[in-house]
Amino acid sequence: MMQERLLELQEEALQKVAAASELKELNEVRVAYLGKKGPITEVLRGMGKLSAEERPKIGALANDVREAIATKIEEKQKALETAAVNAKLATETIDVTLPGRPVNKGNLHPLTRVVEEIEDLFIGMGYTVAEGPEVESDYYNFEALNLPKSHPARDMQDSFYITDEILMRTHTSPVQARTMEKHKGQGPVKIICPGKVYRRDNDDATHSHQFQQIEGLVIDENISMSDLKGTLDVFAKKVFGQDREIRLRPSFFPFTEPSVEVDISCKICGGKGCSVCKQTGWIEVLGGGIVRTSLKWLASIPRNILDSHLESAWNGLPC
Amino acid sequence: MFVSYKWLQDYVDLSGINATELADKITKSGIEVERVEKKSEGLKGVVIGHVLEREQHPNADKLNKCQVDIGAENPVQIICGAPNVDKGQKVAVATVGAVLPGNFKIKKAKLRGEESHGMICSLQELGFESKLVSKDYATGIFVFPNDVEVGRDALEELGLSDEVLELGLTPNRSDALSMLGVAYEVGAILGREVKWPVVEKEEAAEKATDYISVKVEAKEDNPIYMAKIIKDVKIGPSPLWMQTRLMSAGIRPHNNVVDITNYILLEYGQPLHAFDYDRFGSKEIVIRRAKDAEKIVTLDEAERTLTPDHLVITNGSEPVAIAGVMGGADSEVKNDTTNIILESAYFAGTVVRKASKDHGLRSEASARFEKGVDPARVREAGERAAQLIAQYAGGTVLQGAAEVDGLTMEPAVISITLEKINTLLGTSMTVSVVESIFKRLQFGVELDNETFTISVPTRRGDITIEADLVEEAARLYGYDNIPATLPIGSATPGQLTDYQIKRRKARRTLEGAGLYQAVTYSLTSQEKASQFALEARESIRLAMPMSEERSQLRLSIVPQLLEVVKYNNARQIDSLALYEIGSVFFKRDEQELPEEKEHIAGAITGLWESHLWQGEKKPVDFFVAKGVIEALFDTLGLADQISYRQAEINDMHPGRTAEVLLNGEVIGFIGQVHPTVQKDLDIKETYIFELSLKALAEAEVAPIAYQTIPRYPSTTRDIALVVDQATKAGDIQDIIEEAGGKLLKEVSIFDLYEGDRMEEGKKSIAYSLKYFDPERTLTDEDITKAHDKVLEAVKEKAGAELRG
């Protein structure tokens, strides 16, 4: 009799759980069936009338019934909660295809980016970055580089003079002389010198009266032309790309001997020849060589000297 | 220098090497071949024709109707407008189907009712530059010598199918300013022999010295002078092959005698001059410095005034030529000339350079003297020219020459060891490799163990020291064969200086803040040079500016940045944030280099933030710009040392400008460009700053103090203060910070109210004050004590009242 009543209650409760559509309703079911005043408690209260034999049986059954109902309520509660959250989130839906909020982002000038890249490359190889004034004395800009005033390669028309003895530097080479004077021949020298230089060129697509140069200088015992070649090779591949071919050819500068010029294969035509490379397939990018021992600022340094004037690399870029 | 591939074969065997391969080899050995040109490239269908008949076009005055044999079965009719076309001429005919320069295709045509099957060509129509075309054919068709074969390729006959190498010579390689010089170079590169032209003297019994004498008064300027006499010449055109060779080298043909002197100039690199003997005016040649204000009318019919800086050839009384530069008009070789004085001389470079510069006469000849001709070839060049004149102008060469030879030439002798060469180059050449290089160069080589003693021929005046020999060895060994190594030696630390690191930090910060880096010109106009200058100092002017626009060194960067803003504004780009790091230049004493300081400047305009569909727009204002530089100071660790002071600066908004101070020193400014200036420049509201990067980077920075996360709670008290409109928030903040003592850890402004609910002339500023002690929890009493001090101080010092 009691047993039947319990099973009946279970059946009844589970139906109500299934039918509940809100948390509130579900809670009412919980209170109604599992509460202290609920029908199951009432049934158990009548257990005193049962035999000692039957009592534990009914007790166990009553617990099973409670458990079954509680489990179902729990399950249902989770389901209802999830549904409620989903319903709320559904109202919060946005249009993800709308554009995002712009972030202000700046940029380095392309020249600076290249210069920093080169600086970092050379710093990695043990160089320091030397700098000097953009307005120079004639001595540092020309005379200290074997270019006395009578030299045919030196025309007043090519430079921006301020007075007879002061001018806008036409290359970064004066920095080498300045560095050496300070250095006084103690230990090796490994520098690169980036900077702005000025020449009397009319500004057009490929010329500018102001442009960027970088050059390097190494002074050490037992360094050679092959070291210069290796260094320029590393440099050119890094700056112009591993896929570009590099050609070294002999050249002439008043401050180096032997001198070298470095060409890279033309990017436009891939080396076949076009108007940019004057049909040669090559573009001249830089020059260098072994510093002439006749240079005044080298007078006190009885060593083999390696120099590389990594110039004209940026000639084409606007300042 | 233009080098004809075909002509070069007169001196070096080039079999197996085409022009392009040769160019590559020459370039790799040190003389850059700038281009290889084949003028006939893309052209076709031009043949030698024979004008059989010529008559006036029936319907056109200026046209000729010609019947021309072009080597085909039947002659063709060609209508030709050239004034000089005539019966019997051999001419270049572009036949139907021919292609001329500019991809101009020749088709059958009808001209005023008469059929034309082709075109008779001028040299210009075949691609020759006008300046290279002989004056005889300048305005008409070119007429070939009569011995050319009809039907042959006219392009070939004119040397257009030849390939010409254009050499870009560096100043040290003037030895290659001649075909023979190039032949030596090519011979050395290829390891092939150089064949010299054979000079066969055929001289009359009469002696040149019976006709002319030579006296040199300026021996240093003119150590060698030789005059040959050639009698009974007949002036006329030079042979076609010679004309085409001259044109290929960029020289216009004139007549046989002049062409031969130019031909020798190209072949030997030795400039020559021919005088008309009968017009020379005397029987003596005297070479001396010109007298002051002495005059000469040169070949170009210009009267030139001379000075003692110039060397002249005279007839004993008057100048007949400016030595090495240009001959005089009086003694010029003309069509009726029969007797010739042929000059071959060595003039010093300096004196020739001076004259060519002073008179603006730079020529193939003067350029060679300036760079130094080979003293060993002066006489031979003269002999060969005389021989060619006899051959092609039909004259008789008199015996010997009137000459002065005062130059003692000794070849330079230089010793160098194999080890020295290999150490400098990083190579491991053997003795025999190096020896063979010097021998290929035709240098004298003596070898003692591993020491070379080299005698350098006079044609290579550029080689005087050891390093020159190292260079010769390197370039002929081939730069490709030098190994690529990296310096090994004592390690040196590679690093940026403190200053350079800070400059990079500044770049990163401004980039991160959304500014684009600009690089503008250091040279600017007078007006812009000192506009917005941080320091009112004199600007520096170039001695010879290219334009007023670029005549002064800038004292500030801002004007150039505003130009960039203007440029962008004019192109509908309204929002812009820029900065530049660069030098500005301050004048010092005339003899001294200017003071250069690195500045950092910015210009910001338009919208700072905008998110249109959300309806947000934040225009740039003072505080946007200030935020940017505050970030910069923070990155550089200088935030505590910086202060701002309201300032009036020319061309700046009087109410929206501040000086920036570093430890009390003005190091820059920030603010809005004055609206009038904005209007003049046609730019929108723009905020700018310019700071001394040098000052910022060189300032001492307190070491970074790391703070632990606090263990005790902090307490915040907010106050709203009512103050006069003119009172500065920063000043109040200073007062609060000072009064708050060490318990006050942070002060921040969280509200500013200036609206109509305030009393006239007042404003309200709200501050948030954070009290904290790292050692303990503060009691209410502690805080109140500190806070009361603050309230008292602001009341007393700033007249602030607590807002209810």
Ligand SMILES: [Zn+2]
């Ligand atoms: Zn190309």
